[in-house]
Amino acid sequence: MVASFNALSAVGGGAAVLLTNGLGMPASMLKGGPFASFLWPGIILLVVVGGTQSLAVGLLLARRPSALAWTAVAGFGMIIWIFVETGIIRGLSWLQALYFTTGVIEVALVLVLLGVINGPFGAGPGAPVAAGFTRPASTSVRDGR
Template sequence: MTGSVRAATTRSPLQRLARSTLLVVAAFIAVTAAAGGVALIVGSGLPDGSTVLVPPRSYLAGSPFGGYLVPGLTLLVVIGGLHAAAFVLVSRRRPLGPLVAALAGFATLVWIFVELLVIPFSALQVVYELLGIVELAALLVLLGLLDPIEAGRERS
């Protein structure tokens, strides 16, 4: 079976755990980003613009946005879309899976960083920043670029 990615590599238990972690995080962020994006898009069309799910427009003061339509579309399409694509590609073990997963993880980190600059702090920002870090760490383990167990043995 030459040329087969699955036949050519043997995954360690840690890499299998990393793959599962990556899939769970990608699915979670895909679903929540899609839901958040839709909420922002719908909320941007409401007269007062603020609901339980949509922050007040005053949070956008000093930003280039007058409403939540563009941020909502970005959250839905870029963050949600990249994570959905990463989930599908990694779950099917496609060669582009790791690249799309890396893009999704970095996009999450950038999204939250920009959010921290523009809107008031929220505990959810910490949660999603940590999820982005976990996503990238799981990817590094899956690719064999990071082995925390072996690194611990080398230090001893």
Template structure:
């Protein structure tokens, strides 16, 4: 929840800064928009707040209400933010340390969600039991 909350607050802060103050006030010159389909920083700011922040909010609500499906939205929202970073960097070809910080938090959120969904077998180094010749049942109770 901490990672998702950090990502949500960051997305909403970025939305407000881009929509209200514009990119120039946060070190993003308007020349960078020349390589994008956007005439101003308002649309990227709204996309950041509504889509990126919205997916984080959905994941947080699902987890807070203890929905069984909560880890799916967490994984999806982490992926949405990673896509946001790639799409942001691609036309601008500008890298900032903040891109690294946010990409790392998104990666952590996605990996934690995938692990919570059961991607990490327990115990990790246990072996699968041998199958009989018919492919059904175990031939022995001990691991191979």
């Protein structure tokens, strides 16, 4: 499950950044950005990114109606986090590319499960919604047209 991977990574990464004051990254990486230290980035990664990912995982496991919405929020949150992070440090690593990709995959899977886009296994507009989930009332899907 992509959300589980993201949740573990964000919670673990945020905690590690806080406990080590940046995991050995120089504070100069933050120069010119809004943060003077790794304290707030660590808190945001742990609480906001890790929290939304963890919430999405919990709701998915419980098969709650709001699970897909929260998974989309978590996926978009991951994408936004990576955009902001790469802008602040003015660089890109393979890890950032990986987490950007997992955020995009999360959002894409939600869209496939809701039948909004075609998936690799034929799910798409008009297809049945994934078992245990319901299509939002605001989604309009034409039958076979």
